[in-house]
Amino acid sequence: MSDPGSSPLVFPSVEWFQALRELVNSDEEFRRLGNIDAVMGVKVGERVFVITFEAFECTGVREGTEYDLIDADFFLEMTVEQWRELVTNTQENDGADLSHTLNTLDLMIEGGISDNATGDQLRADVFFRVNQSLQHFFDSSARLETVFE
Amino acid sequence: MYGLSQILLPLRLVMALEEEQQQAESEGNEPAAAPEAPPSANAEPLAWMKDTVQWGVRAEPGKHGLTMRDLNVGIYGEIPESSSDMSRRPRGAFPIPGVPRTDLYALSAKVDLWADNAVDLYEEAIQRRWMGHLEVDWDDITPQPIEVELAMRQLCTELAQQASMETDIIGQWLHKMNYAYHEVKTFLASEIFDTGRHYTLFRRRALHNDGSLGLESAGQFNRRMMETRPGWTEVGMFLYMVRGPLTLLLYRYGEAYARNRADKFLFRKCVEDKARHMAYGMAHVKYAVDNQPPGFGQGLGNLMRGVERDLVRDLKDPVLWEALAIIISGSVANMAQGMAVVEDFKQRYIEDYLKRMQWAGINKTEANLSPDLAAFLRREETAEAGG
Numbered sequence: 436m437s438d439p440g441s442s443p444l445v446f447p448s449v450e451w452f453q454a455l456r457e458l459v460n461s462d463e464e465f466r467r468l469g470n471i472d473a474v475m476g477v478k479v480g481e482r483v484f485v486i487t488f489e490a491f492e493c494t495g496v497r498e499g500t501e502y503d504l505i506d507a508d509f510f511l512e513m514t515v516e517q518w519r520e521l522v523t524n525t526q527e528n529d530g531a532d533l534s535h536t537l538n539t540l541d542l543m544i545e546g547g548i549s550d551n552a553t554g555d556q557l558r559a560d561v562f563f564r565v566n567q568s569l570q571h572f573f574d575s576s577a578r579l580e581t582v583f584e
Numbered sequence: 585m586y587g588l589s590q591i592l593l594p595l596r597l598v599m600a601l602e603e604e605q606q607q608a609e610s611e612g613n614e615p616a617a618a619p620e621a622p623p624s625a626n627a628e629p630l631a632w633m634k635d636t637v638q639w640g641v642r643a644e645p646g647k648h649g650l651t652m653r654d655l656n657v658g659i660y661g662e663i664p665e666s667s668s669d670m671s672r673r674p675r676g677a678f679p680i681p682g683v684p685r686t687d688l689y690a691l692s693a694k695v696d697l698w699a700d701n702a703v704d705l706y707e708e709a710i711q712r713r714w715m716g717h718l719e720v721d722w723d724d725i726t727p728q729p730i731e732v733e734l735a736m737r738q739l740c741t742e743l744a745q746q747a748s749m750e751t752d753i754i755g756q757w758l759h760k761m762n763y764a765y766h767e768v769k770t771f772l773a774s775e776i777f778d779t780g781r782h783y784t785l786f787r788r789r790a791l792h793n794d795g796s797l798g799l800e801s802a803g804q805f806n807r808r809m810m811e812t813r814p815g816w817t818e819v820g821m822f823l824y825m826v827r828g829p830l831t832l833l834l835y836r837y838g839e840a841y842a843r844n845r846a847d848k849f850l851f852r853k854c855v856e857d858k859a860r861h862m863a864y865g866m867a868h869v870k871y872a873v874d875n876q877p878p879g880f881g882q883g884l885g886n887l888m889r890g891v892e893r894d895l896v897r898d899l900k901d902p903v904l905w906e907a908l909a910i911i912i913s914g915s916v917a918n919m920a921q922g923m924a925v926v927e928d929f930k931q932r933y934i935e936d937y938l939k940r941m942q943w944a945g946i947n948k949t950e951a952n953l954s955p956d957l958a959a960f961l962r963r964e965e966t967a968e969a970g971g
Binding site for chain 2: 468469470472489490491492533536538539541542543555556557560563564565566567570
């Protein structure tokens, strides 16, 4: 959970992803998983966020537009309700439970959740190449006190 | 500055050799025939210290540390289009006249093995390495109903076999690759390490909970990969764009339908490794298609006609699919539900295969696909027509 006394963070927002960024950048376990070089888009309903990972850190978080997804290695897209379910499930289980891991959602949700905007399969595969780090990233949100828009 | 021991070392070596020779003569042995002049560039003592192809090269570490890419500066970063060097001279090392060749590298042209991403994938492999025997929480894998246990053992047996095949296939090509392309050779060495790990981990998983190994897998496609001789590119296409997507999907479904976090972790880390292997393979095949003479990609596509027949024979073997259906549904009684997911799996596999071939520039579409494989893609139409 966030520091006692601090305000809950709103999902989705740059502040929420920024807090997640700070969590993993000070997390030895995240670093130990190895280098991660990826630009990840996160599409929550109509809103787009761009998360950049470089070497052993999350180096950037910003809000963007659909056009930014063209430059992303891959982007994760779900409806607002599906994201809300994932974040809630992560909080309740101290990490995604067995049916809410990123790979599982990608296989179970119609059309998948991860893709490359230009059809570049090599870049789309970055989602798989660093999957444990991505899972760790989103699992870390269990430590954020979150409210929803 | 050099320490005294470094300066004295060559002298000690000479003295030791002389001593050895005197001892041999005193024991009545024939002195060894004097070797030909040693292969040094300059007979002056310690002159070798001055020998380098290029002085003044400086490499700077980046955010990832001092990587192989960082070291590719000056002459050390010059990657030749072809190499006639048949020794194991590290690229950039000072060549010595008279060194006998140590191999006859069949793959001495860049186009036969290169991928631009190999240098970074090697670092990724090293920096994202993992230890399944320590990092998988094996105690978390508690016994399931016997039919699910047996199904899991069967899946893991097949995955172990796929991994060991990959080890052997790469192994029989690796020594044919010229050392000028150490980025590729070291990456493939890391892949052999990965597949060795996958083999032992899936074997261990099958044997977990007083388990046993299942049936060996149908072997037509394995044999095709092992016995293909024209080139590494052809083998790479089979390994990374035909078998690779199947293995990746099996890992992904293994993760998705795992019943504990330990299996989730095991399969997820294997997904990472496999996707990295495929990134090299796809990039190499595309590089070859782009840089070989016109028609090369078409030739690869034509080659697939026969290969797909082997693939179909393997895919018709029911054992793996039944095991997967039981894992998915949780019981033999509910296997029909699981089998519906398995049919989705097959469709997804063939779609993935086509996508990857097209990405590499090979004209492989539903229109020129084996009819038996194309049938997997028309499942929805068939179901609608039938139902």
